[in-house]
Amino acid sequence: xxxxxxxxxxxxxxxxxxQEITFLTYAQRRQEDLLSGVRFVTKKPRxxxxxxxxxxxxxxxxxKALGLKQSDLLKLRTSIALPEEEDDEDxxxxxxx
Numbered sequence: 528x529x530x531x532x533x534x535x536x537x538x539x540x541x542x543x544x545x546q547e548i549t550f551l552t553y554a555q556r557r558q559e560d561l562l563s564g565v566r567f568v569t570k571k572p573r574x575x576x577x578x579x580x581x582x583x584x585x586x587x588x589x590x591k592a593l594g595l596k597q598s599d600l601l602k603l604r605t606s607i608a609l610p611e612e613e614d615d616e617d618x619x620x621x622x623x624x
Contacts (some may be wrong), residue, residue, distance in 0.1 A: 538546060582590070582597070590600060 538549070541549070582600070586600065589595075592599070595603075
């Protein structure tokens with residue numbers, strides 16, 4: 528396996544002419560990169576995950592007792608939240624009939 532120091536020759540041990548050529552080549556390439564209009568990828572906002580989930584002490588004890596992970600608890604919370612909304616819609620439909 529090659530070491531990093533073996534991949535490139537020591538810049539300070541090169542002759543002044545080669546140092547100058549190397550530096551100018553790098554500067555020219557850097558200038559071209561800056562002018563090429565490189566676009567950076569913007570980060571998308573993160574969804575609520577197990578890392579951002581705030582747990583109460585009771586939830587932590589329950590997780591430990593049941594052997595659940597935070598991601599499991601997040602899935603459970605979302606599955607509980609969805610049927611409540613559907614139940615409200617069902618009640619409205621019953622009243623209309």
